[in-house]
Amino acid sequence: MSIISISRCHELNETRRQRAFEELSVYLSEVLGAAVTRQAWVLEFKGKGLAGTVTLGESHVECEINLGVMRRPLKSVITRKIEVGLTSYLDDAGR
Numbered sequence: 001m002s003i004i005s006i007s008r009c010h011e012l013n014e015t016r017r018q019r020a021f022e023e024l025s026v027y028l029s030e031v032l033g034a035a036v037t038r039q040a041w042v043l044e045f046k047g048k049g050l051a052g053t054v055t056l057g058e059s060h061v062e063c064e065i066n067l068g069v070m071r072r073p074l075k076s077v078i079t080r081k082i083e084v085g086l087t088s089y090l091d092d093a094g095r
Contacts, residue, residue, distance in 0.1 A: 002072040004052075004065040004079050010090045011059070017041075020089040021056050027085070050078075061086060 012020060025043055028034045034047030043054040052065035063082060067075060 002067040002075050004063070004067065004075060004082065006063040006079070006082060006086065007060060008086055008090070009060050012090060017056055017058075024054060024056075024085075024089055061090065 010017075021041065021043070025036050025038060028043065028045045028047075029036045032045075032047050032050075034045040034050070036043055036045045038044075041056045043056075045052060045054075049068035049071040050065055052063065055062045063086070065078070065082070067078065071078065
C-alpha cells in the first residue's frame with residue numbers, strides 16, 4: 001500500500017472545529033462512499049481502494065490515508081485534492 005501523510009496547523013475554535021469535523025465526515029461517507037466511524041476527534045474511514053484516519057486536534061490536523069493498488073498511480077493527485085479540501089475545511093468552517 002501507498003501511504004499519504006499530511007499534518008497541518010489550524011486556528012479553529014471549538015465551534016468551527018466541530019463544524020469542519022462534521023462536514024468532513026459527511027464528505028467521506030456521502031461523496032467517497034466510505035464507511036466512517038468517529039471517536040472523539042478522530043475519523044476512521046474505509047472505502048473502495050482507500051482507508052485512513054483524520055485526527056482534528058485543538059491546533060492541528062493529521063491525516064493518514066492508505067491507498068490500494070489501483071489508487072497508487074493517483075497518489076499525487078489525491079494528495080493535492082486532500083490538501084485543497086483541508087484548506088477549505090480549515091479556512092471556511094464557520095463562515
